[in-house]
Amino acid sequence: AQSVTQLGSHVSVSEGALVLLRCNYSSSVPPYLFWYVQYPNQGLQLLLKYTSAATLVKGINGFEAEFKKSETSFHLTKPSAHMSDAAEYFCAVSGGSNYKLTFGKGTLLTVNP
């Protein structure tokens, strides 16, 4: 079984400030981990993914995430927030022989001018 916990349903930052969105996972097998972003009234699009090649993963729009096995975490960061980063962010995990992707409940990021 696998699960994802996103700490903080709503994060608010100022433009130019560091963005940190937290994700912890639980998986009985080596996991694959994903971050997706959803802009208002749109579907989800992939930001980045961890597939065991490298623990620090770089994605689109300046985002990156670090896989920390000892902490079972996959936190998403961006050094400097931009107004266009305002969206909902979902962490997801998959693993094992099943085909399923399990999503966290999402974190809404607000960027203040």
Added chain:
Amino acid sequence: NAGVTQTPKFQVLKTGQSMTLQCAQDMNHEYMSWYRQDPGMGLRLIHYSVGAGITDQGEVPNGYNVSRSTTEDFPLRLLSAAPSQTSVYFCASRPGTDIYNEQFFGPGTRLTVL
């Protein structure tokens, strides 16, 4: 490529009515799935398919039916709509069945059941 398309974008139903949400992809992806998104709940898997003629249940399958007669199409049927099925529905597809492949999402269908 149009990617993943969904119709309709919006739908209002009365309790007990049935309808089909359409999903199509033009990327020749083997894997397709349906999710529902509710506030504070994230996305929950309803049904999925690993190829034409093969479907299976996800986390919340009750009240929904699917079939996969072609690679391109994966319709979701609501048999007898209930207010609890008011939600935003997303269809997604990915190449092959490897779980590390990116899933591509459609724009969603916003369904209200009165």
